[in-house]
Amino acid sequence: MIRIVFSLTFFLCSFVFQAQISSKYNISFENAIHHEATINATFTNLKAAEAEFAMSRSSPGRYALHEFAKNVYNVKVTDGKGNELIATRPDPYSWRVKGHDGTIHVSYTLFANHGDGTYAQIDETHAHLNLPATFIYVPELEEQEIEVTFDVREDLDWKVATQLKHHHDNTYYAKDFQYFMDSPVEVADFRKRSFMVKDQKIIFALHDDAASEEQLDAYFQKVKKVVLEQIQVFGELPSFDYGEYIFLACYMPNATGDGMEHRNSTSIPSSRSLSKGGLELNIGTVAHEFFHIWNVERLRPKSLEPFDFSRANVSGDLWFAEGFTSYYDDLSLVRSGIMSQEKYIEGLTRTFNYVWTSPGRQYFTPIEMSYQAPFVDAARSVDDTNRENTFISYYSYGSMLGLALDLSLREKNLNLDDYMTIVWKAYGRTEIPYTVEDLHQSLNTYAGREFGDHFFNNYIFKSGMPDYQQLLKLVGVTLVTKNDIDFGASVRNQRIVNNPKIGSSAYKAGFQKGDKIHKIGEIALDGNVSINSVLSTFKAGVEITVIYERFGSQNERMLTVATDVSYDLKLMEENSKELDKKIKDNRRSWLNSKI
Template identity: 65%
Template sequence: MQKFQFSFLLILFSIFVNAQVSSNYVISFKNAVHHEANIEVTFTDLKSSSVTFMMARSSPGRYAIHEFAKNVYNVKVTDSKGNLLKTTRPNPYSWEVTGHDGTIEVSYTLFANHGDGTYAQIDETHAHLNMPATFMYVPELSENEIEVTFNIPENLDWKIATQLKHLEANTYYAKNFQYFMDSPTEIADFRTRDFQVDGQTVKLVIHDEAASDDEINRYFENIKATVLQQKAVYGELPSYDYGEYTFLACYMPNASGDGMEHRNSTYVVSTRSLANGGIEQNIGTVSHEFFHCWNVERIRPKSLEPFNFTEANMSGELWFAEGFTSYYDDLTLCRAGVITQEDYITGLIGTFNYVWNSPGRDFFNPIEMSYQAPFVDAAKSVDETNRENTFISYYSYGSMLGLALDLSLREKGLNLDDYMKLVWETYGKTQTFYTIENLNETLNTYAGKEFGNHFFNNYIYKSEMPDYKRLFKMVGVDLTTNSEQVDLGVNIRYGKLLGNPKKNSSVYNAGLQKGDKILKVDSKELTESMNINDLLNSYKANDEVEVVFERFGETKTTKVTLLEATSYNISVLETPLKPLDKKQKTKRDNWLGKK
């Protein structure tokens, strides 16, 4: 018995030792008007003789490198007795100290003035904090608990909103480093709305000084309808860690448009107030980010787990994680009655043309497009790229594949909702991280091996185009091509080619390039007030024209064979005199109607 009691006490002691608060932050905003925060952090229970502390280089939901250390300065380090410790810099984002006594106390100044879903912004209106952009950390303490205290200026009516667990006053808690870094925080004079869904709270925190209470109420009704329609896809909400999900809506003129998902919350950010079109224009981001609380946050690619804060995070599953989520964002708004069925259908045109007219499919399939994320996801480069010809956004590509899979399943009397629900039950609820092969296997289980393998072999592992004309006709939608006009294959403004010409297009084949300025087409001079498309209306496909253009100050002449425009149009089939047949109407209502 004594041996058992000793073992039990040893286990309790072990749990206490390994699960204590070892990172304790205090952040203050005395110089907020100049976008500065003062941060003090005490790191305890340090076992290594040489301790590394650092700023993150990436952020949850982003896949590229973001060097947050560039906005940190005035770094000072002491031991627990206040003795100053010398730091060395092994790399641009880390500091090292030796000679500590098991504790180091670090203080530093953070400059922050980019309020979006990744960075931080501090000014007299708010403290908009994404944790990787704000707080240093010690890698060896990543499994230990964390506390943070937000010191709010006494002269401001700021409040705190975050998915972190509230302890007391302005102090909050995270169970470990991964959860802490995934917990954005908005500190401002915000307003709130909330409602209950199956015993959990869905909350809107909105920092929008121009919006009226009535506008917020109207907006929140749209959010509620969206939440319930997305719940209907999966049959249930996730179990939120503290029984609450929070939309952190920052709609301020000093913010930057963005949306970023997190486990129990999301940042939805825009410069548009609800009073200035935001009720209609901001809801799409809300819909997209909430769908992520299943797809990405819990239905999680194995390639993103655990998230690596020291380097770019590459995943071949983004066509599904981001793309299928993009398919559902507007679909949900249609089902919720926020937009009409006709608006939803015609709203597909832009993305459809972008994806299926892109030369990028000659180079990369959806998996390989997903691999490009570290180069394009808010990543910056100073050298020219050829993205016009090599890249299709995995958001757009995946959304069109989601559309094709949904309609293909509906041909069989099935639907994408139930497939997503099966993925949720198999991988999301069980917290089993999935691979592309797992998605393929699950589709085989749901719709049959022949169907599942055909979809993946042709449209995921390859980059072929599904038969949309047949699929659309099933739900009373018409897909047509417009081949009566000619197309140069590049955006032109005031005669100047603004991007790289599209591969195999009219100007590409003629050898024109980005930066060239077209002066004449045949004998017709192109003036700055003239739209070149109006000038081209008198020509037909395969007509050859003489083009005079300027490159590097030199006037040149070339022949251009005009090619037909390959644009698609998507429209509803029915008219007042010719309604849909019963089967088409039923299929469309099952697809786009309220669940």
């Protein structure tokens, strides 16, 4: 009797589980050598008389349109009894069918050969899948459950790695469309390492045919250090939906370098094997993407929730979501001992110069820079732009604002870690999407209204530059402003390769991208000469003749030699007289491990 009751209970539970699944997929890779997958999808419980299915136009973590339907063909549709249905195309990314019986079967071929965090790549090394670029979906069924079976290439020893819930064999489950589309998959002959943080498992899955076991072990120790160091910022891990978080590391020569955060995983492809520089150079992406499990995935802008797969997704909060994450990626590397303090300051110097010498601040605030994401975040266009003069990456801009806020708070014996924890507890742990005003008021609560209003009113709602010289001095870093001779445009093989910087000597003289410089004064240029080194032989303010070629004709213009502002950041030496005990303590508090 007990056995009968148990069997009946199991049957009923299985029936209920299966009855809730309205979208089922099977994907196979017989023609992987030509980058094709065969996908069969079954959609049930359809209520609309005219069923619609579509390909996504955007992808979680990316903000531009990508039009994934361009790589879908050989589409065939039948009803639940196998009767052929005619599909019409109301637009380039969707299909509609009438006359179904509540069920439709759709088969199609997918071409995929771009292995980054946005697209998919299929060949005989792997099936690297971003699901919006892979699977059609039925908008009517978005709230219902999904099942997918991967028909892996056993002849290639393929296995499946994903945050999707494992159901049985190579079949996986998602509670709804949003979770399904947010779940990248690596199907390959990969290797795994893992460790536990309390009752949750952190898994590192590596597809890297050239790396040795020793290199994987050494790299995994770095990954572990990053994870444990970043936990210290917030004091806890999020609760992963199925008790696991997985890094999907594809370090293969056919992959494209990228990083893409997801709720319980990250896709981190790179063309660098651990054996060919990746052991040192790939860890920064790990640090950036893991920090996103707090900042973006759960501490989430209201403007991105829910994510809309039918259009570009716009947010004014990326200076915080991406920028503050960028601040913490290298900071966690230096705190964990993976990066030296000197190397960290070198990286800060490059980003500092990029942000604070850009003309872009006169056009857009950090919030408005965030609005540019659909035009720049892996977006493709053929027309020229003037982004050299009008745009500053919200990653870089936000990271510099994170630095400024951290050091400004430390001036008050506070710190950014504690502010992030306050925001996490209010909006991240609770998963209540935030607005920029929520961030503003949280800072007012933590550091005082005067401080919070000053920071947001001057540096977020406007494009002001904080007093970094004073702030950096508090942690034993000197900031020196330099004025060096500068042309104002990059020149390679004598040709100007970007739009001249507004206000520079090249801009004022009327030079354009594409011009070829032949002669400066009496000095003839060749392909190996730096234009700034030539200009540095003249004094600032001197007017000289420049011979150049444009549209096949030789011309001459007058150029006034000019300087441009740049910055240099240096760590004060440990034995420096300026480095007193308080400054040393401030630096340790800022850069040393929190473990």
